[in-house]
Amino acid sequence: MIILEDKKIVSSKFHIENSHTLSVAKEHGTYSSIERLFTLSSEEIIAIIKESHLRGKGGGGAPAGNKWALMPLGELKPSFLAVNCDESEPGTFKDREIISKDPHLLIEGIICTCFAIKSHTAYIYVRGEYKEFSNILQSAIDEAYEAGYLGENIFNKGYKLDVIVHRGAGAYICGEKSALLESLEGKRGHPRVKPHQQECEWYFDNPTLVNNVETIASVPFIVKNGADAYKEFGTSSSPGTLLxxxxxxxxxxxxxxxxxxxxxxxxxxxxxxxxxxxxxxxxxxxxxxxxxxxxxxxxxxxxxxxxxxxxxxxxxxxxxxxxxxEDTNMVEALKNLLEFYHHESCGQCTPCREGTGWVDTIMQNLLDGVARGEDIEKILEISKTMNGQTICVFAPAVSDVIDGFITKFRSEFESYVREDLT
Ligand SMILES: Cc1cc2nc3c(=O)[nH]c(=O)nc-3n(C[C@H](O)[C@H](O)[C@H](O)COP(=O)(O)O)c2cc1C
Ligand code: SF4
Missing domain, CATH: 3.10.20.600 (Ubiquitin-like (UB roll))
Known part of the structure; x- marks a missing residue:
């Protein structure tokens, strides 16, 4: 077995007792990027993030610097940062580690990011079910306000910054960035139709940057140590680390x-x-x-x-x-996922709303022993219709999931089919 080196950027303090408190976090280096931060201009910070090739860690892997550069820096309108901690994707539970084990690293990243995009307000949109983790995060924010690291005049640098935690109500789709902003605006969390050209997101008609928790938590390392230090981790096209x-x-x-x-x-x-x-x-x-x-x-x-x-x-x-x-039942596993997707589809697009429902029903028929051979083809056909024009990528992703399970483990699905049914 190959022995891997433990290289860490965002989890270096996770093992330390009380790492979520300001005193312990500071003792171990948190907020040490701030000194350099305030010697740099917005343009310089964005250039460093671009140069580091930091990629978004919320699922899409979009280059963070390019997104930051879409924020209008000279506008009279206020701008916002929305940190995505919705984390509802089954199998994903990394952001909760950051907000509960090193929340001050996230706050430090928020300070760096907001200063770069000239924003004075950041929201952290936290998955509704994460009450306990959210409470730890809020305590850290309270400590940061008390220490003068957040508020009217942060670090006595003449910069104002407020950080507000907003807890969701338990909808998976609110992790999609435009649905998140709709939800933050107090509306139903529905993804928005996207413009063709690249532009930033909008919160109440104001320019807004949406980034994942881990993306923002990676920023202090880069601001403090420079782009080249970040590129020493990982590969040339995928630099850095991932939790x-x-x-x-x-x-x-x-x-x-x-x-x-x-x-x-x-x-x-x-x-x-x-x-x-x-x-x-x-x-x-x-x-x-x-x-x-x-x-x-x-x-x-x-x-x-x-x-x-x-x-x-x-x-x-x-x-x-x-x-x-080797003992995993792939039919049961896919049925389990389909139940989730059927429940979580926001319902705006017919192929997604109906497709997830029909595939869920046919999967149940397979498990109940009341499906015919043609039903497997039917699932694949429905899945194809989901991979077309929908408002967000939820439906195409589900289509890929279905296609993967059935094409790679088809014989297992066929073993549930009843050809004797009339
Ligand atoms: C259905 C759906 C759910 C998503 N859920 C999350 C989520 O829980 N957390 C997250 O950071 N990004 C999620 N995303 C991606 C966001 O839309 C967005 O791209 C991301 O927050 C941007 O941050 P990043 O560039 O730092 O990754 C989701 C996307 C889709 C389509
Ligand atoms: S693809 Fe599904 S989740 Fe996305 S907007 Fe359409 S209906 Fe909603």
């Missing part, structure tokens, strides 16, 4: 930060202690439930970077790996 979350049939499920580019199997053996009970690996969903499943053979070829995962027809997503051993 991978590992669940399912492994001996030590959990969240472990690793640099990009390492072999998936080395990661699982090193951090996860291998497959549970000495069983064989059957498959892995690599980046949160909405990424295409990989067979054990494909996992053998997989490296944890954006390019390799794309070449394998899947994606790195959020890095939330769901590991399945």
């Amino acid at each position: 991978f979350a590992m669940s399912g049939h492994v001996n030590k499920p959990g969240v472990y930060e690793s640099e990009f580019g390492i072999c998936m199997m080395d990661y699982i053996n090193h951090y996860g202690g291998g497959i549970k009970n000495g069983k064989k690996l059957k498959a892995i969903i690599p980046g949160g439930a909405s990424t295409k499943i990989l067979t054990a053979d494909e996992v053998g070829l997989a490296k944890l970077d954006y390019e390799t995962m794309k070449a394998l027809g899947s994606s790195l997503g959020t890095g939330g790996m769901i590991v399945m051993d």
Whole structure:
């Protein structure tokens, strides 16, 4: 087995007792980027983030610097930062580690980001179910206000910054950035129709940047140490690290930060202690439930970077790996996911609203022993209609999930079919 180096950017304090408190966080280096931050202009900070090739860690992997550069810096209108901590994707549970084990790192990242985009207000949109984690985050924010790190005149630098925690109400779709902003505006969390040209998001008609918690928590390292230091981690096209979350049939499920580019199997053996009970690996969903499943053979070829995962027809997503051993029933696993997607579709687009419902129903028929052979083709046909024009990528992602399970494990689905039914 290859021994991996433990290289950490966002999780270096996770193991320290009381790491969520200001005194312990400060003792271990949090807020040390602030001194350099205030010597730089907005344009310089954005250039450093661009140069670092930091990619968004909420699932899409979009270059963060390019998004920041879309924010209008000279406008009279106020601008906003919305930090995405909705984290409802099954198999993904990394952001809650940051807000509960090193919330001051996130606050430091928010200060750096807001100063760069000239914003004086940041919202942190926290998944509704994360009450306990959200309370820890709020205590850290309160401490930061008390210390003068947030508020009217932060660090005595003449800059005003407020940070507000907003808890969602438990809808998966509110993690999609435009649905998140609709929800923040007090409306139903429906994704917005996107413009064709690249532009920033809007909150009450004001320019707004939406970034994932981990993306923002990576910023202080880059501001303090420079773009080249960040690029020393990972690969040339996927620099840096990711907090991978590992669940399912492994001996030590959990969240472990690793640099990009390492072999998936080395990661699982090193951090996860291998497959549970000495069983064989059957498959892995690599980046949160909405990424295409990989067979054990494909996992053998997989490296944890954006390019390799794309070449394998899947994606790195959020890095939330769901590991399945040889005994996993793929029909039950897909049914479980479809129930979730059916429940969580926001219902605006017919292919998504109806498609998730129909596939869920047919999957139940398969499990109940009342489906015919043609029903498998029917599922694939419905799934194709979901991969067309929809307002957000929820439906195309679900289509990919269905396609992956059925094409890669078709014989299991066929074993449930009843040809004797009239
Ligand atoms: C259905 C759906 C759910 C999403 N859920 C989340 C989420 O929980 N957290 C998150 O950071 N991004 C989520 N995203 C991605 C966001 O829309 C957005 O791209 C991201 O927050 C941008 O931050 P990043 O560039 O730092 O990754 C979701 C996207 C979709 C389509
Ligand atoms: S694809 Fe689905 S979740 Fe996305 S907007 Fe359409 S109905 Fe809503």
